[in-house]
Amino acid sequence: MSKLEYPQPEGVAPGNGYSHVVTGAGQWVAIAGQVALDADGNLVGEGDLEAQTRQVFxxxxxxxxxAGATWANVVKLNLFLTDITGxxxxxxVxxxxxxxxxxxxxTAVxxxxxxxxxxxVEIEAYAVI
Known part of the structure; x- marks a missing residue:
C-alpha cells in the first residue's frame, strides 16, 4: 500500500468530513463516475438516494x-448530486x-x-497504490 499524507494547509479551515490535501507516491488509479447500475445494467433504488448511493459505493x-486497490488508497472523491440537500x-454511506x-x-457538486x-448520484474516485 502507498504511504499517503494528509497535510493541513495553513490558513485554511479544516474540512468537514474531507481532507483538503492528500499526497503520496505510487501508481495512479482513476475510476470513472459510477452510478447505481447493478451488474445487469439495471438502476437500483429509483427515487431512493441512499439505496442508489449504496450501489454506487x-x-x-x-x-x-x-485495480488492486482498497479504500485506504483513495485520495479523491468527486460527487455529483441532483439535489445537494442529499x-x-x-x-x-x-x-x-x-x-x-x-x-x-x-468535491460535491x-x-x-x-x-x-x-x-x-454519480461518484468518481482517484487512488494511489
Missing part, C-alpha cells in the same frame, strides 16, 4: 479491487467505506441531471 469498491445521506480519521479529498433522469 459497491460499484466503486468493485472497481478498486479490479449530501448527509451520501456521507453516511461513504463513511462506511473511507477512513473518517483521514478522509480523501472531496449539484448538477441539473445525470445520464438518466432517475439517476440521483
Amino acid at each position: 459497491a460499484n466503486l469498491d468493485a472497481a478498486l479491487k479490479a 449530501l448527509p445521506a451520501i456521507r453516511q 461513504r463513511d462506511q467505506y473511507v477512513d473518517t480519521a483521514n478522509p480523501p479529498a472531496s 449539484q448538477v441539473v441531471g445525470l445520464f438518466r433522469p432517475e439517476a440521483l
Whole structure:
C-alpha cells in the first residue's frame, strides 16, 4: 500500500468530513463516475438516494479491487448530486467505506441531471497504490 499524507494547509479551515490535501507516491488509479447500475445494467433504488448511493459505493469498491486497490488508497472523491440537500445521506454511506480519521479529498457538486433522469448520484474516485 502507498504511504499517503494528509497535510493541513495553513490558513485554511479544516474540512468537514474531507481532507483538503492528500499526497503520496505510487501508481495512479482513476475510476470513472459510477452510478447505481447493478451488474445487469439495471438502476437500483429509483427515487431512493441512499439505496442508489449504496450501489454506487459497491460499484466503486468493485472497481478498486479490479485495480488492486482498497479504500485506504483513495485520495479523491468527486460527487455529483441532483439535489445537494442529499449530501448527509451520501456521507453516511461513504463513511462506511473511507477512513473518517483521514478522509480523501472531496468535491460535491449539484448538477441539473445525470445520464438518466432517475439517476440521483454519480461518484468518481482517484487512488494511489
